[in-house]
Amino acid sequence: MDRRRGGLVIFITMLIGVLLTIMPIPEWARPFRPSWYILVLIYWVMALPQRVGVASAWFLGIAMDVVSGTLLGQHAIGLSLVGYVVHQTHLRMRLFPLWQQSLMILPLLLLERAIGFWGMGITHQPLPYFDYWLAPFVAILFWPWVFILMRDVRRRFVS
Amino acid sequence: MTQGIVMAMPGPAGAGVHISCRGCLAIKPIFQQGPSPTARLVLAFVASAVLMAVDHRYDHLRVVRSTFATLLYPLQWLADSPIALAEWASETLASRRELLWENAHLASENLKLNAQQQKLLALEAENMRLRGLLGTSFKVGERVLIAELMAVDLAPYRQQVLVDKGSRSGVYVGQAVLDADAVIGQVVEVTPFTATVLMITDAAHALPVRNHRTGLRTIAVGTGKIRRLALPYLPNNTDFQVGDLLVTSGMGRHFPAGYPVARVVSVERRPGAPFSAVIAEPIARLDRIMEVLLVWSLDPSERDGPAALLEGEGGPADGQGEEGEGDG
Numbered sequence: 001m002d003r004r005r006g007g008l009v010i011f012i013t014m015l016i017g018v019l020l021t022i023m024p025i026p027e028w029a030r031p032f033r034p035s036w037y038i039l040v041l042i043y044w045v046m047a048l049p050q051r052v053g054v055a056s057a058w059f060l061g062i063a064m065d066v067v068s069g070t071l072l073g074q075h076a077i078g079l080s081l082v083g084y085v086v087h088q089t090h091l092r093m094r095l096f097p098l099w100q101q102s103l104m105i106l107p108l109l110l111l112e113r114a115i116g117f118w119g120m121g122i123t124h125q126p127l128p129y130f131d132y133w134l135a136p137f138v139a140i141l142f143w144p145w146v147f148i149l150m151r152d153v154r155r156r157f158v159s
Numbered sequence: 160m161t162q163g164i165v166m167a168m169p170g171p172a173g174a175g176v177h178i179s180c181r182g183c184l185a186i187k188p189i190f191q192q193g194p195s196p197t198a199r200l201v202l203a204f205v206a207s208a209v210l211m212a213v214d215h216r217y218d219h220l221r222v223v224r225s226t227f228a229t230l231l232y233p234l235q236w237l238a239d240s241p242i243a244l245a246e247w248a249s250e251t252l253a254s255r256r257e258l259l260w261e262n263a264h265l266a267s268e269n270l271k272l273n274a275q276q277q278k279l280l281a282l283e284a285e286n287m288r289l290r291g292l293l294g295t296s297f298k299v300g301e302r303v304l305i306a307e308l309m310a311v312d313l314a315p316y317r318q319q320v321l322v323d324k325g326s327r328s329g330v331y332v333g334q335a336v337l338d339a340d341a342v343i344g345q346v347v348e349v350t351p352f353t354a355t356v357l358m359i360t361d362a363a364h365a366l367p368v369r370n371h372r373t374g375l376r377t378i379a380v381g382t383g384k385i386r387r388l389a390l391p392y393l394p395n396n397t398d399f400q401v402g403d404l405l406v407t408s409g410m411g412r413h414f415p416a417g418y419p420v421a422r423v424v425s426v427e428r429r430p431g432a433p434f435s436a437v438i439a440e441p442i443a444r445l446d447r448i449m450e451v452l453l454v455w456s457l458d459p460s461e462r463d464g465p466a467a468l469l470e471g472e473g474g475p476a477d478g479q480g481e482e483g484e485g486d487g
Contacts, residue, residue: 024310054199073210080203126362128316
């Protein structure tokens with residue numbers, strides 16, 4: 001019972017992450033928008049690695065592909081790798097203070113972008129401009145707050 | 160390997176596990192059953208790669224994608240709702256004076272348009288008669304449906320928009336999309352309630368056009384920038400001038416012929432290169448459209464197939480308050 005409720009909360013937070021990522025914002029701010037859904041995913045994998053892992057990451061990626069109109073699998077492939085790396089290193093990541101965690105997350109976010117870029121290149125889609133790479137740097141500034149918020153959510157609803 | 164290291168770590172790592180699960184009953188069966196994370200990752204990679212390849216090369220995934228998209232429609236609706244609410248509020252709270260002014264304005268515009276329409280009808284009849292004399296077949300009949308843009312950000316480096324009419328209203332993939340002034344793009348994906356429109360300026364989009372002044376046909380290719388179309392296949396000696404109007408030529412069979420597309424803004428003849436660099440600016444204000452027109456050409460021979468035709472004609476009959484405009 002409790003477990004199912006927790007699952008629902010995890011699902012909803014991920015949906016909120018996707019929602020924030022497709023929400024309309026002013027044109028100038030679009031390149032800077034963090035990929036909220038990745039931050040949410042990283043948090044859950046780190047906090048509950050036995051429940052959220054590669055498979056959830058993959059499904060989240062597919063959902064993202066569908067709502068943002070990219071090729072099926074383009075977000076999923078990068079996201080499952082992020083899920084994997086966090087899953088394998090979650091014990092170490094938990095030890096660091098938040099700002100160091102942010103720095104650890106940066107290469108992960110950049111990796112996800114790089115894989116997306118590679119996917120676009122290999123399927124001969126038009127390649128994005130330089131501002132494609134800016135979002136991860138903005139995202140890590142938000143990480144501590146995302147972490148604190150999500151921790152409160154987890155303590156309150158999940159475990 | 161990493162797992163081994165983690166296990167070897169004494170105090171803090173153990174504490175981490177303890178925090179992660181209250182009763183460690185939950186953790187044991189999961190680590191024992193099922194594939195390891197590495198195996199899962201490999202599986203996810205293979206699945207993604209296969210999906211991408213299939214989605215890129217073939218059409219088979221259209222149904223899967225549209226099913227998922229329908230499931231996720233509430234999410235897109237939610238993302239759109241703040242803007243929709245704000246619009247609704249500003250409409251509802253509009254002052255009486257504004258409404259009266261707008262009404263008067265629209266009435267006078269309607270009068271003007273009606274006058275033009277009369278002239279147009281006469282011209283159209285004459286055109287058809289002349290074409291009949293020449294023995295060429297030409298259909299001008301079209302039906303349109305008004306759709307509103309949903310405020311949802313799709314992939315930011317593609318020029319796509321989401322509109323609020325889908326296959327339930329008879330929208331089909333490949334359908335031409337216009338606004339009041341000019342061509343916007345074409346439908347690339349349909350779900351029951353929404354359709355994704357690829358705009359003419361997307362770097363993966365090209366459409367056949369005709370120079371209105373000279374009648375020369377060519378291809379207008381999107382550049383990925385919203386105010387720019389490139390015409391890459393024009394030899395240096397072509398008669399193209401700044402200010403020339405480009406209209407659809409109807410050659411690609413997706414777009415009805417004769418709609419304005421863009422105006423040429425720069426012509427650079429490069430003696431060393433085989434083609435000159437011609438840049439055009441779309442006439443439709445692609446970055447500030449709110450409503451679009453979905454067009455059905457009513458000539459069956461120009462349609463993809465009979466199924467699409469039936470689907471298209473069933474559109475306005477289901478009475479969702481859209482405009483179904485018949486032809487003459």
